[in-house]
Amino acid sequence: DQQVKQNSPSLSVQEGRISILNCDYTNSMFDYFLWYKKYPAEGPTFLISISSIKDKNEDGRFTVFLNKSAKHLSLHIVPSQPGDSAVYFCAAGSSQGAQKLVFGQGTRLTINP
Amino acid sequence: DAGVIQSPRHEVTEMGQEVTLRCKPISGHDYLFWYRQTMMRGLELLIYFNNNVPIDDSGMPEDRFSAKMPNASFSTLKIQPSEPRDSAVYFCASSFAGMGQPQHFGDGTRLSIL
Secondary structure (H helix, E strand, O other): OOOOOOOOOOEEEEOOOOOEEEEEEEEOOOOOEEEEEEEEOOOEEEEEEEEEEOOEEEEEOOEEEOOOOOEEEEEEEOOOOOOHEEEEEEEEEEEOOOOEEEEEEOOOEEEEO | OOOOOEOOOEEOOOOOEEEEEEEEEEOOEEEEEEEEEEOOEEEEEEEEOOOOEEEEEEOOOOOOEEEEEEOOOOOEEEOOOOOOHEEEEEEEEEEOOOOOOOOOOOOOOEEEEO
8 A cells, every 4th residue: 555656766867957756645644745865875865845735845956846636746856967866755744643754665866967 | 963873884694693773863853763675665664753752663564673762862673583584774764843844864774684
């Protein structure tokens, strides 16, 4: 029972273009969402988050969009840089769930020069 | 500032042996989480603590797994006896209390059971 799904295991984007990573969830109780970035042999690093009261949150090159009716969120990276090559995880939590997060399977992003 | 510190970074041991993984959370954080990452199951939550008290251990796979948090700056995850299927990367994370507070991860322990 995968409550958080990242359907694309991998994505390849040219340097300078936009990278769009997608995530779907099934549990209506989720009311906040986070994106993490992971390099090999390191732990996931927090990137950006969004609460369900918003539909967009922006931080520099990173923007997260939330579509509650579709139970879908996406992470946009503009412009993409070689250092963005990593595995990206989306995670979802519920204010009723006492800090627990449910993670997606991850999408491996490769930025080509 | 020091992040979450895990030790050892790598552990290779034979089936049947006891394995102890260690974690030092970020000072001041109220929550501590243990995760396991495998190719098949991704990143799954094993157990988490709030103010040193275990809150939810429903993700612990079997009685062979146990976790303790004797004080605010130290936690252990123990596997006894270990089995080859326990081979995975184990992550510890910590966070402040509050909705939306991000969890901060250590660099993990790569465990191989032969």
